[in-house]
Amino acid sequence: YMYYVKREKAREEQAALKEQMRQEAAERKALEEQRAQVVKEESKYKTEINNIQEQLNASQDDEQIELFKKRIAELEQQLSAVEAKKEEITNLQNGKAGYVYIISNLGSFGDKMFKIGMTRRIDPQDRVNELGDASVPFKFDVHSFIFSEDAVALESALHQRLNEQRVNKINTRKEFFYCTIDDLEKLVLEIEPTAPFTRTMLAEQYRQSQEMAAQNN
Secondary structure (H helix, E strand, O other): OHHHHHHHHHHHHHHHHHHHHHHHHHHHHHHHHHHHHHHHHHHHHHHHHHHHHHHHHHOOOHHHHHHHHHHHHHHHHHHHHHHHHHHHHHHHHHOEOEEEEEEEOHHHHOOOEEEEEEEOOOOHHHHHHHHOOOOOOOOOEEEEEEEEOEHHHHHHHHHHHOHHHEOOOOOOOOOEEEOOHHHHHHHHHHHOOOOOOOOOOOOHHHHHHHHHHHHHO
16 A cells, blocks of 8 residues: 555656746746847847937937937836846846746635746746636636745745645645635735735636526526
């Protein structure tokens, strides 16, 4: 019996590791694509600024000069936003920065089970949507997205504090925990006081499904 338990545990750990590698590869690819798009936008703004600057230097019309200056100021503001996004992508690619997400799925797991994971996606909602696409009957609700320069350490700290409440005590890569919304909010604000936290479980599709089932009965 113990042999089969250990073999199953090893199989699950290997499967989880492969899934983690697949997820990380997908996130790296997404970041590379986003960086390429940002670099393209950056180049476009710089080219347009240079073109307008040349027209400004050649213009003798005061009214036209003011229009050129105003347009350059607008483009520089847009360029600044693009450069900030580029820097954010670079940080996500090169470091441990990322988002820790806390999500629930009332229709699938009830109101006392939460998933706590991390992602390096620029938009962490993309990862949550991915988790809710096929493996569960309803979408996940987000209770918190916490950005951290060391998301791995933050995720680990939350997991450690909730270790006794793990749902799967054999495969620790399964990131589900038993907890109440009150205790979870208290824990999050204790570890990361500035973190946003939403208590509401919308569970829209689940509630709508329940209403339809009640009407049919």
